[in-house]
Amino acid sequence: MNAEEVKVQLAGNAESVCMMLLPNGKRRANEWHIGGVSGEAGSSMRVHLEGSKAGLWADFNSGEKGSNLLELWRCVKNCSFKDALDEARSYLGVSNDNHHIKPVAPPKKPSEEISIPNTMVDFEGRCGAYLHEERGLHKESIREYDIRYKADRNELAFVYWSSRSKDSIDMVKYMGIEREGGKKKIYTSKNSVKTLYGKHTIGDDVSTLTITEGELDAISFHAAGVAAVSVPFGAKWESDSGTDPNMEWIQNDYEFLERFQTIAISMDMDDAGRRASASIVKRLGASRCRIVELPEKDANETFIKHGEVALREAFENAVYIDPDNLHGVDKYKADVHDLLYSDIAQGMPLPWANIPFHIRMNELTVVTGFNGSGKTMLLNYLCVWFASLGQRICIASLEVPVKMSLSYLIRQSAGRETPTSEEFNEGMNWLGDKFWFYDHVGKCSPDDVLETFAYAYKRYGVTLFVIDSFMKLGFGVDEYNKHKEFMDKATQFVNQYDVHIFLVAHARKKESEREEISKMDVKGVSEITDEAHNVMTVWRNKSKEQEIYELTQANDPDSVALAEDIQLSKFDAKFAVVKQRNGDGDEPMIKLWYGKGNRQFYADGTKIPVTYTKQNDN
Numbered sequence: 324m325n326a327e328e329v330k331v332q333l334a335g336n337a338e339s340v341c342m343m344l345l346p347n348g349k350r351r352a353n354e355w356h357i358g359g360v361s362g363e364a365g366s367s368m369r370v371h372l373e374g375s376k377a378g379l380w381a382d383f384n385s386g387e388k389g390s391n392l393l394e395l396w397r398c399v400k401n402c403s404f405k406d407a408l409d410e411a412r413s414y415l416g417v418s419n420d421n422h423h424i425k426p427v428a429p430p431k432k433p434s435e436e437i438s439i440p441n442t443m444v445d446f447e448g449r450c451g452a453y454l455h456e457e458r459g460l461h462k463e464s465i466r467e468y469d470i471r472y473k474a475d476r477n478e479l480a481f482v483y484w485s486s487r488s489k490d491s492i493d494m495v496k497y498m499g500i501e502r503e504g505g506k507k508k509i510y511t512s513k514n515s516v517k518t519l520y521g522k523h524t525i526g527d528d529v530s531t532l533t534i535t536e537g538e539l540d541a542i543s544f545h546a547a548g549v550a551a552v553s554v555p556f557g558a559k560w561e562s563d564s565g566t567d568p569n570m571e572w573i574q575n576d577y578e579f580l581e582r583f584q585t586i587a588i589s590m591d592m593d594d595a596g597r598r599a600s601a602s603i604v605k606r607l608g609a610s611r612c613r614i615v616e617l618p619e620k621d622a623n624e625t626f627i628k629h630g631e632v633a634l635r636e637a638f639e640n641a642v643y644i645d646p647d648n649l650h651g652v653d654k655y656k657a658d659v660h661d662l663l664y665s666d667i668a669q670g671m672p673l674p675w676a677n678i679p680f681h682i683r684m685n686e687l688t689v690v691t692g693f694n695g696s697g698k699t700m701l702l703n704y705l706c707v708w709f710a711s712l713g714q715r716i717c718i719a720s721l722e723v724p725v726k727m728s729l730s731y732l733i734r735q736s737a738g739r740e741t742p743t744s745e746e747f748n749e750g751m752n753w754l755g756d757k758f759w760f761y762d763h764v765g766k767c768s769p770d771d772v773l774e775t776f777a778y779a780y781k782r783y784g785v786t787l788f789v790i791d792s793f794m795k796l797g798f799g800v801d802e803y804n805k806h807k808e809f810m811d812k813a814t815q816f817v818n819q820y821d822v823h824i825f826l827v828a829h830a831r832k833k834e835s836e837r838e839e840i841s842k843m844d845v846k847g848v849s850e851i852t853d854e855a856h857n858v859m860t861v862w863r864n865k866s867k868e869q870e871i872y873e874l875t876q877a878n879d880p881d882s883v884a885l886a887e888d889i890q891l892s893k894f895d896a897k898f899a900v901v902k903q904r905n906g907d908g909d910e911p912m913i914k915l916w917y918g919k920g921n922r923q924f925y926a927d928g929t930k931i932p933v934t935y936t937k938q939n940d941n
């Protein structure tokens with residue numbers, strides 16, 4: 324839980340918090356009255372307890388005041404902001420954890436120790452002249468950010484320390500002082516981990532952090548008295564396929580970022596900078612992000628031309644993003660253009676060609692079928708396919724342990740029933756970059772699942788989520804109000820986070836499993852399919868299986884040959900879209916053949932395996 328979320332939780336329990344922090348006070352109407360932050364009885368200090376102003380406080384004797392209870396906690400306890408945040412989390416009974424989510428692969432670290440130049444900046448030499456005279460940076464700030472110098476190549480070295488203690492290094496970025504052919508010469512140390520530059524300068528009492536586009540911009544803000552760090556690679560933003568380079572440093576520095584109440588984004592004042600700002604805000608959360616508008620192209624240029632006062636003013640005047648529900652027509656221009664003229668908004672195609680159905684973001688798809696019909700296996704295969712298109716997936720497999728799910732996924736991604744040792748390692752590495760799991764088997768809290776999904780979206784950039792199955796979400800078959808409540812929350816979730824949820828829901832039993840099913844056969848309340856954007860059915864052709872079994876049992880050449888012919892000519896499953904709210908509204912059906920060994924699904928009986936681990940992501 325980040326600082327902004329803790330602040331909201333404290334405001335919702337304002338009276339209890341005041342009773343704990345300031346027990347000598349008393350409630351009068353909608354305020355807590357106390358003598359001051361030291362806790363003596365009296366009425367010179369007031370704290371709002373309810374409504375939109377809950378947490379607002381002021382001491383009319385000392386002049387101290389604050390906008391939230393986290394600031395009050397810090398003042399009363401006389402501790403750093405970081406310590407106040409940790410104590411408040413403990414008081415609320417929440418932690419800064421990762422819920423049940425587990426990645427396939429552990430976080431990456433530098434594979435070997437990174438060396439750094441020992442030479443510090445010489446202010447009498449070329450390096451010092453460039454930083455201090457040409458770029459206008461204060462000597463104290465240059466020393467604080469620990470800039471080194473590679474004299475033999477005339478290069479600056481920006482050391483990306485992992486923490487304030489400076490006990491390990493994530494990366495070193497080198498920048499040539501002189502331009503070669505009019506271009507900057509920039510490169511990084513080998514096997515680096517992309518993180519924020521300047522974390523070692525951020526003290527425990529900092530509650531507002533500024534993120535800039537470049538290292539010199541961060542140092543410029545520091546000279547203006549503003550705590551600042553820099554992204555590792557300039558302005559990057561989310562691509563049309565949904566991949567976002569910023570996710571690498573957000574993922575690696577997630578715990579560091581969680582502690583800040585407010586984050587000011589100060590990218591360059593060009594189109595690239597604005598697009599990068601939008602991507603970063605989307606991941607860090609609009610409620611705690613502000614955008615810094617600069618009078619010049621970037622922070623360093625503003626610092627050079629207008630001085631530290633102007634840069635400080637730009638920071639102080641940073642604006643919050645407009646409320647989520649308030650937008651003008653221009654907000655939707657690009658989206659509407661895509662809907663009319665582009666394939667981008669059409670969504671992601673399925674692995675079988677020419678099906679008039681695509682998976683789109685901001686939608687929820689119900690997948691239904693009888694027990695044992697192949698819903699989970701087909702959905703796993705679709706996830707492998709979408710991963711090959713560059714998507715990141717989180718699976719809440721509430722009926723199957725993670726290790727079993729991975730055993731299916733490794734076969735499906737490698738295209739082999741028993742991968743070689745080399746193929747296994749290659750496949751696990753491939754899955755490790757693309758899959759995360761909500762690690763719990765059995766009934767669970769639906770709210771915890773969605774909270775974990777939100778965490779996976781924010782930290783890891785996950786865009787596709789699977790819940791398998793609906794009836795493991797902690798409520799019974801006949802608890803219809805809870806069914807509807809969850810569907811409301813799930814559809815709200817996909818709209819808020821620009822993601823897609825696949826929800827597996829079992830079908831009611833019929834007289835025979837050889838009967839095909841429709842959306843009306845889903846167990847539970849009608850809102851499950853009413854509120855879903857799409858409904859897909861999976862039906863297993865058990866008649867074919869029985870026919871082949873009987874022929875192979877006959878054990879004569881003609882019967883075996885006929886069984887082989889049936890294996891090729893008759894399908895194993897039917898996949899059908901029985902509801903499609905958006906797109907063109909088509910409801911296609913396709914016959915599929917199943918590879919029992921590699922668990923892949925094919926559009927014909929030839930069953931030619933696909934090795935997804937060998938393909939390059941789009």
